[in-house]
Amino acid sequence: MFDCQPSPLGDRRVTLEHLRAFVLLAEGKGFQQAGLQLYRSQSAVTQSLKRLEDILGCKLLERRQGHIMGLTADGERFLPAANEILTRTSEAVSAMKQPEIAGRLLIGVPDDFKVVDLHDAISRCAELNRNLRLEVVSALSSQLLYQIDNSGLDLVILKCLEDFVPSDKRWRSHLLRREPLHWVAAQRHVFESMSEVPLVIFPDGCCYRSAALSALDRNGKHGYGAYVSASYENIRAAVSAGLGIGVLPASALANEHIILGKQEGFPELPMVELVMIQATDKYATKQLADFLAHSATMNPRNVNEYSDHNVSAESSSAGIFG
Amino acid sequence: MFDCQPSPLGDRRVTLEHLRAFVLLAEGKGFQQAGLQLYRSQSAVTQSLKRLEDILGCKLLERRQGHIMGLTADGERFLPAANEILTRTSEAVSAMKQPEIAGRLLIGVPDDFKVVDLHDAISRCAELNRNLRLEVVSALSSQLLYQIDNSGLDLVILKCLEDFVPSDKRWRSHLLRREPLHWVAAQRHVFESMSEVPLVIFPDGCCYRSAALSALDRNGKHGYGAYVSASYENIRAAVSAGLGIGVLPASALANEHIILGKQEGFPELPMVELVMIQATDKYATKQLADFLAHSATMNPRNVNEYSDHNVSAESSSAGIFG
DNA sequence: TATTCATAATCAGTTAGGCTGATTTTGAAC
C-alpha cells in the first residue's frame, strides 16, 4: 500500500506552542519580541521554531542575514493552517469557559467591508453553540448605525472613522480593529498630475468616502465617483481593473493593489475602525460579543499588524492571543 | 467594554495531547485503552483529562459509575471542535512532510455514499497545496470502477464488499474504512412478519443492494425497491420518513435510524469497505492518496469504531492517528 | 451480604522536555 509513515509518533510531537511561536515570527516580530509575547526567552523561541522545523522536515523561515527575511515557500504554505488551528483552539476553549450561548440573535454586519473573516467567526460560533440561532443582516454601515434602535438588531458591527463614540450611551461598544486607510490603485498615479480624481468608492454615507472627499477638498482637488458600489467585492474588482483610485483600509487590500502614498503626493487619510456595538442587553448578546472579540481573526495581533500606531488593548491581552 | 479574560495565559495551557486523550475517551475507549493508543499510562490519561477539564472549567465526561457513561453536554459541545483541531493539525503537519503536491488530478468519488467527510478532506488538501488543481467526479461506485481505465481518473474512491481485490494489478488500492452493513428503519420491524420487504436502496450495481438482496434470498424472502435513489441523502431521508427498510453502513446512519438486528430476525449482512484506488502512477496521485489515507476523517480510529473486527493496519498506525 | 472483578482516581517519586541565562556567532552599520 502506501509507505508514508515517516516517523513513529509522527505529528504527535507538534505542540500548539510551536505554532504560536511560528505565527508570531511569521508576522515579522523577531525572536526576542515573539518571546516577550509568549512569556518565553528568546532562546526558547529559537529552540521552539527549530524543533518545529525538525518535526516538519523543512525550513519555515528565511533567515539568511542575521535576522528573519520572511517566510520560505514552505512557511508560506504552513502559515494559514497554523493560524487556523490556533484560532479554532482559542475559540473552542473560550467557548467552553462560558455557558452555552442560546437564543436567537440578530447581527448586523457591514456589506461594504471585507467581511469573510467575520462570517467565518460567526459560523464557528454557531457551530460551538448549537442552541444559538444567529441571523445576519447585511447593510451599509451608515444604515446599520441608523437602524440600531428600531430594527431589533442585537449586535452591530460597523466601520467608522477613528475614535468613534456611540451616540447612545447605553450601547457598549468594542473596538475590533483599527487600521490606516489608503489610496489604492492598480497602477501608479501621481497626485499632482491629476486634475480630477476618479474614485472607486462606496455610496454616500460611507465614512471612507467622506474621509477621502474631505482630504481631496483640503488639497484643492475634486474627486468624482468613477465607480460606486455598496459591495466590497465590486469595489475591489474595480480597483484591480484600473477603473480608478480606491480608498481602502490595510486589511482590505488585494495582492494586485498598490498603495499611493506621500511619494505620489497623495494626502494622508485618517485611521478607520471596525467597531462592535451591543445594542441589546440580553446576556446572549454579551456572550456573542465576547466570542467575537476573542476570535483571533480580529484580535489585537491583527489590529497591530494593520496599524501604524500601538493600540492600548494590545499589550494587556497579548498573552491570550499570542 | 467586555470583561472576559478569565485567566492570564488563558487557553495557552491546552495541549493537543489533552485533546487526543479526550477524543479517544469520547469514543468510549476506557482510560486504560486510550493510554495504550497514546503510549501513556492509564494514570497519565486520567490526569490529562482532569487537567483539560480544569482548564476549560467544565466536566467533559459523565463518569458516574466506575467508568465512563458518555459525554456531558459540554463534552458533546467540545468534541467536534477537538476533532477538527486534531484533524487540521495532523493534515497540515503531514502535508508539510512531503513536497507540495502540484498538478491537476481527477478524483472519482461515490455519490451513493455519505461523502461529506471526504469532500472536507479533499478541500483541505487543496488548501494546503495551492498548486494542486483537484477535479472531483461523482458517480455510482459501480460506474467509477468500470470507468477507471478510460475516464482519465487518477484517484478513485469507491464502496465495495469486504476483501475487495482490484481487477487490475497495476492499481494500488488502499482500505480507507471497513464497517458492518445494517438493516435500518425508522421504526422496529419484525422480519418474520413481513411477506415482502420494502427496501430503500441504491440502484442496480450497488454492492449494498446486492448484498441485501442475496441475504434476503438465502432466507427465502423477497425484497422490492420501495424507494430507489442514487443519492445518499435521498436514501437517508426516505428511511427516516419510514418509506421502507434501508441498507446502510454504520458510518452512514442518521440519529433517527434504528438498526434491525438478530432480535428482529434480520439476517446478517457482510462487512463493506471504502477503498481508494490509485489509477495512475503520477507522483502527485500517490501524494494525494497518502494525504487522504492519513486524513483523520477516515483514519483507522474510525475504521475501528465502526468495525466489529480488528483491522490489521490499526495497531501499527495508532500512534499517528491516536 | 460478602467476594470478586474491572475500572478509574489518587499519590509520591521520578524523568525528560523545555526553559533560562550566559556565551558565541553572524552580519550589518558605522
Add this chain to the structure above:
DNA sequence: GTTCAAAATCAGCCTAACTGATTATGAATA
C-alpha cells in the same frame, strides 16, 4: 576595524507530566 543588534548554541536547571503502586468505586457474581 569596531560596534551593535539579533539569532544560535550550550550547559544546567526546573517543573510539568509521566510512571507504578495503591486506593476507591461500583457492578456482577455467589
